């Protein structure tokens with residue numbers, strides 16, 4: 004068979020923009036994860052529905068969706084119209100508005116564990132507040148994280164398993180290391196890390212440290228690690244151990260919330276956390292986040308208890324967008340539409356890979372899935388390390404050149420939006436590109 008020629012994509016304007024931007028903005032971007040190399044960093048002109056256009060005019064079917072928020076699709080007319088009305092309210096007042104209660108009531112209806120709700124601006128802020136709340140409520144300082152989880156950019160959350168320095172098959176655990184520099188080592192003394200889905204290790208860790216822990220933080224579908232999923236019995240054990248040791252269970256639904264189902268991953272698992280954090284899909288991309296949970300715990304947000312606030316919390320634009328976005332997610336089949344699209348996409352990708360004898364599996368949920376080049380889906384972060392992710396990494400670059408934008412790092416799942424399911428050609432365009440990208444990767 005003749006060799007396929009690699010696709011080429013004109014990035015002249017993006018490259019020139021990078022050269023100018025890097026003079027003023029570190030790495031030429033405003034979030035380090037948006038830097039994909041000096042000659043591959045893309046600058047976006049606009050997004051609409053399930054697609055993005057860059058400043059060179061290249062169109063992409065977009066499965067990054069801003070790391071998940073655009074649950075309905077970019078620039079959704081319904082949400083944007085609501086946001087415009089929110090603009091007329093006036094922004095922020097250092098006082099509250101009536102809409103806060105309207106949105107909180109909707110959230111409590113969709114997620115029964117969200118008995119009380121506090122608004123924040125970003126996922127990071129919400130998790131930071133949740134951890135402080137747990138500490139204030141329990142009077143303890145230590146906490147437990149799960150390998151492969153990500154909970155935002157504040158110091159306490161920025162500890163991870165060092166997969167670079169870990170040898171698969173060794174009996175030892177990966178070392179707990181900070182994400183980069185600038186995170187004080189003293190913070191590490193309060194953090195513990197366990198591998199996902201290892202029941203014995205969870206039990207042992209609680210036995211050893213449970214009496215000093217304020218909280219266990221878990222993403223039951225890891226939105227930053229291939230969509231690796233906790234088995235129900237693992238989350239149930241976490242729930243039971245938290246109860247036994249007086250630890251608060253925080254389910255971080257920043258990525259799964261209002262995406263995998265109206266009631267989030269906790270609804271699908273049927274497990275009630277003490278505290279939940281939400282962000283991303285709440286307002287289709289407008290900046291807003293939530294800490295929500297058990298009434299007695301949430302009442303620790305008080306003077307003399309856990310302090311919480313913020314100039315921009317419950318901004319009138321984000322709040323109006325949230326009201327409309329949550330109404331759509333609650334009252335229309337949007338989440339069914341996007342999950343069915345995800346199923347169709349997975350099945351199309353499987354067809355292409357099966358025809359070429361490539362072993363693979365999917366993890367996560369149809370609305371946010373990871374592709375894994377092994378027959379078994381990964382059970383934890385250590386499985387990802389031993390999989391052949393180099394195939395994915397090469398394929399991802401071809402996909403970009405062929406008009407499908409996914410994260411080049413295989414740990415970031417593909418995200419679906421309602422518009423993918425309602426725009427006729429998203430699926431066929433994607434599968435055409437996947438087929439070619441796979442063939443290019445194979446040769």
Ligand code: PLP
Pocket residue numbers: 070125126127128130153154155156222226227255256257258282283
């Ligand atoms: N928690 C989870 C599970 C996340 O995926 C993220 C971000 O991707 C965060 C927290 C932090 O959210 P943000 O980027 O809005 O600060």
